[in-house]
Amino acid sequence: MSAVWQMIISGVTSGSIYALVGLGLGIIYNVSKVINLAQGEFLTWGALLLISLTGWGLPLGAAIALAVIMTAGIGIIFERLAIRPAWKSSTTVLLIATLAVSIVFKGIAMIGWGKDPLSAPSFSGEEPVRVGQTVIATQVFWVVGVLILIAALSWYFFNRTLAGKAILAVSENRDAAALVGIDVRLSVLTAFALSAAVGALAGAVIAPITFVTYDSGTMIGLKGFIALTLGGMGSIWGGIIGGVLLGLVEALGAGLISAQYKDLIAFVLLIIVLYAKPAGILSVSGKRV
């Protein structure tokens, strides 16, 4: 039984990360209809910046804050330099444009941090917590805690603040939002900055439990895309639900069937959900789209 608990814990951990990537993708997608294939790079940069900043002796809190702020800045530059020129392009063009940006990001990360895998020390010591026979690394609490914190903050932001409501309005209907005086471009810019910040924070909290290289972002970005598709692209929350589900299914599948089939299971799950509910598990059936 404790083996299954172990799998669930590992599933929730990776699921939380997928959820954070999915949330970031969902925010950008809903505002701009762009699937940002460079979303995984925000994670890589958050992790790599944290590793360097703590390496230079900065206290942990300051390092995290700085890594997140710097990555949000990168998100803003990304939107200004890359998305705005391509704003009126087709789906394919936008998709490939973000892919191109992700390649550039990888290239810069490779020059800055080299090709070797890097890792950060655990935030709260290396001694794990034991619950019965189940062993939980302290970093797991950080990861899940960050997801809960971000989810709560996002809920507050999108439901209680003017800027958040403006972004939601833009995602509902861009033209109508513009008509009532909402600055659509500012909303898109904000979405990119937020999304980059969320990605960087996710990267920072996983830096201690995984090895990060300049090209780690590709697969994790794709997993986030799957998470968003599973949950439903039309909702900002789809990515969170889909991410946790994906993490759990992967971990249980890897544990109960075979670790070799971990990626296979993720993509098979995606195909099944797309076949049964193309608009994601959060979608209401029978709704006109």
Next chain:
Amino acid sequence: MDERIRKSISRGAWWGYLAVVILVLIPYLGVSKHFINLLTLTAILGIAVLGMDLLMGFTGLLSLGQAGFMAIGAYTSGILAVRYELPPLYGILVAQALTVVISLMIGKAVLRLKGYHLAIATLAFSVIMEQLLINSRELTGGPSGLAGVPFFSVGGLSVPTGLPLYYLTIGLVLIIILLFRNLTSVRVGRAWLAISGDETAAAMLGVNTSNYKLLAFVFAACLAALSGSLYVHYMRFISPDMVGMQASINITVMTALGGQGTLWGPLLGVGLLTFLPDFVSFTQQFQLIINGLVLFVTIVFFPKGISGLFTYVYQWIIQRIFRLQRYPEGGPIDNGASHSVHK
């Protein structure tokens, strides 16, 4: 000037003949063997990309999974040649048959999806293929791949990588371009273009959209598989990552980069991505950055790709020099439409 000549100049048909002549003569212009091999590779990958062009450029379906079908071609050909010592043509035939069956099944399942959903579903197919290949060690050799694939051969006559394979693949590409140029200019091609333009309108004009989408999907899959079969004999080795997720993404990128909707454009995209690493290999460090920037600038500032840029420059020139009427951009141009305009 004779009307027909005017038209063919204006439409740039002469470029096609010129390109063929250059491609035939190029091995005798003192280029290196390496260069010829890269051209061969361009032609081989070009076949998969042509298929992608039918799917994306003509029918408007965004796929990120074409390497999954390339994998079927490459591994069927590779396994039959290495494990059963069958001649390559058998490998191609079996691979094509297998691809038709699999692509019909996959197509039926995923083609009711649109846009990003279709893109990620096809990507999932490609990843699943890659994972299956990695995990079926006895048959495929697993992650370390399948080595010892013989040269391509036709009827016992070996076609080694180098000049012979170069001419064979170039010939094949030209034939495929001709066939699909014909097909896309008549009823089937018009139905595809209609679906790409507006699916609802197409259906209301009697086009059975699901069948025509499936047809494009199967053609694209078969071309990808053919490309895979040739690829394995060219490389004489195959491993899952060579026809994995990254390869899938590359096929889509090359198609968009070259310019969708023209059959020759995407080949330029393949050429660019095949030769570019060679040109920028002087700087290992900046290679990724340069690749990304080239891709970004091309796709964002020339949405019709390199071919769009070419067409624009070409038409600008002939307009100035020959004072010919400029044809409308994009889309196939009807043979006789200019008649009524000239009158």
Next chain:
Amino acid sequence: MEQAILSINEVSKRFGGLPAVDKVSLRVRKGQIKALVGPNGAGKTTLFNLITGTYPANEGRIEFAGKDITGHQPHMVNSYGLARTFQILRLFDKLTALDNVKIGCHRWTQTGPLGGFFLTPKVRREEDLVREKALECLEMVGLTKVAGQLAGNLPLGQRKLLEVARALASQPRLLLLDEPAAGLNDSETNEFLGRIRKIRDTGVTVLLIEHNMNLVMRLSDEVAVLNYGKKIADGRPEDIQNNPEVISAYLGTRGLERAEH
């Protein structure tokens, strides 16, 4: 009595519980021009979408030329000889006007991929025929001059006509036109009127949605009026004009009251 080419029996469609079309019955007789009028949101376009199979009806039965076509898919419906235009135009903007119309010829042509690869004589003959027919349809709406231009570059009036030509190319027996004259100026509207009559004279039955009452009165043999998803009147134009319920629906005595509350 003349034969009904289209007969709709008690058809309903609800969106999220709200009835958009409510037990509507309608007959269109062969060779006539029938107009479907009513205030915005009366369910006219929804009725068109039900006829053409864009979405299924919740209840009721639709017959075309004696055949039950309820719930058939759009491409099937077209294959029986029914074509339509769209209120919000759905042209293939990146193709030339002529190619747009050629796609309309899909229904009665049949060559497949194999012939297409090799441009067999059969395919070439078919292509010649398609071209001839397409030019004929362009001619019928007076667009021969712009055959080689991209549909996306044409002005609104010509785009509307192009949609008609494209629908005609499928050689329909019944043509559904969704607000074909909206946005046209007076002289264009007059020209349009003549063209629709000419099309009818070639044997095509026409059912059109139109807001321009002047045009409807001059053009149609019969008029049906929808209001809030229900049919409130059906008959000859002069009878409809004097129908009190129609007048109140149009002048909005009831509508105004509702709006005020």
